[in-house]
Amino acid sequence: MPDGCPAWPWRPVWDSGAVGEKNTWAAPTASERLDATVRVPGSKSITNRAFVLAALSAGETLVRNPLDSRDARLMLGALDALGAASHAVSDGVRVQPMTDGDGEVEVALGNAGTVARFTPPLAALGSRTVHFDGDPAIRRRPVAPLLQALTDLGADIDDGGRGTVPFTVRGRGGLAGGTVELDSSASSQFLSALLLSGPAFERGVTVRLLGKTPSEPHIAMTMDMLRRFGAAPERDGSEFHVPPATLALSEYTVEPDLSSAAPFVVAPLVAGGRVHVEGWPSETTQPGDRLRSLVRELGGEAVLEGDGLTVTGTGTVAAATLDLHEVGELTPVLAALLCFADGPSEIRGVAHLRGHETDRLAALATELSALGGDVTETDDGLRIHPAPLHGGTFHTYDDHRLVMAGAVLALRVPGITVENPATVGKTYPGFVSDWERLVPVPSR
Ligand SMILES: O=C(O)C1=C[C@@H](OP(=O)(O)O)[C@@H](O)[C@H](O)C1
């Protein structure tokens, strides 16, 4: 278990997945059409927002069906360091309100964007001196616009003038808040971070956005969850306002993670057959819900029925030009899928993926090409031409979604070995075993 994760014994899910680990997975190839029902774990984005909002609340909150993964544990570890204790119960995690303290504490970020962006405002609300650091990869991810905005709102932050992790927040026992300008074009999480903590700022917060933020559904998710916890956020075009409020919600139930469902959803388009994803919500702010229309555009069928989503496919993938600016985290899996398309395809609008877990555009172009693909980077995406693929090692750059992309490729290409599959534990520790139930592995 990485430093900074609290012991959380309710489900033994920790697989290892240490940064840079070199174990491998012979991902299975589908020998027949798929026919399976799957249930994916709770949403990372909703879980970590619920934990933050619970810590900011006046009373205890029970977060039901939370994700149990590296990023979720890192969030609980961060909140614990900041004075919000939590403990697991049979149906979720109980989070206590944050209490103030003094002295110096450390927050371990791993490579969790949500922890790195959502918790610094909480540190600024308290009186501790809080040191933030994490994996080598998080030191390369953008955070400067958020640190500048927090400084403008009254926080005392020392980043050594670098504008990156590591940095230190010296709490002054509260934050004035007020109006601030923010460029959130490198990550929507900067804006979400200010909005989530806004109710606790003395004057609330008004954010004037400069430029366009990616991942709009995640902003809608932030606004929706703030409302459920009792805040009154408003949006007028590119201006967001969150007035001061006392938050409280006794229980919150987390939806399944629709982005983690992506490899299962696209599998029938690659291998043919049917996959049913249980618990798909009929209404949601999750970006993964876009998969329903994407599947249809790419040649499959997706029907919300009963308790979930049923996807069918013929094994033929329609070529497409996809603008994924709003749903960037789907890119690795969709890029793998488009390698099987019946013509040239393009993914656009995702330049910001260069600042994700790894430079995802470079990683995908390199790894897909190494297996015979014809994939090139553009300014803001990838160009993918049909080409016969062959087996080989698929390197994953400590990126959970590259493990999922490798699994999709292997459905149709024998002999693919996915490097460090356990790094998928960032959001989905049980992915490999769930995938091997979808695509039975011949005895080896
Ligand atoms: O707010 C969130 O929970 C997230 C926002 C998005 O980040 P970016 O806007 O940095 O792409 C997304 O890619 C990430 O997986 C989760």
Ligand SMILES: C=C(OP(=O)(O)O)C(=O)O
């Ligand atoms: C970008 C992602 O994660 P993070 O929350 O670390 O930004 C992701 O999960 O695709």
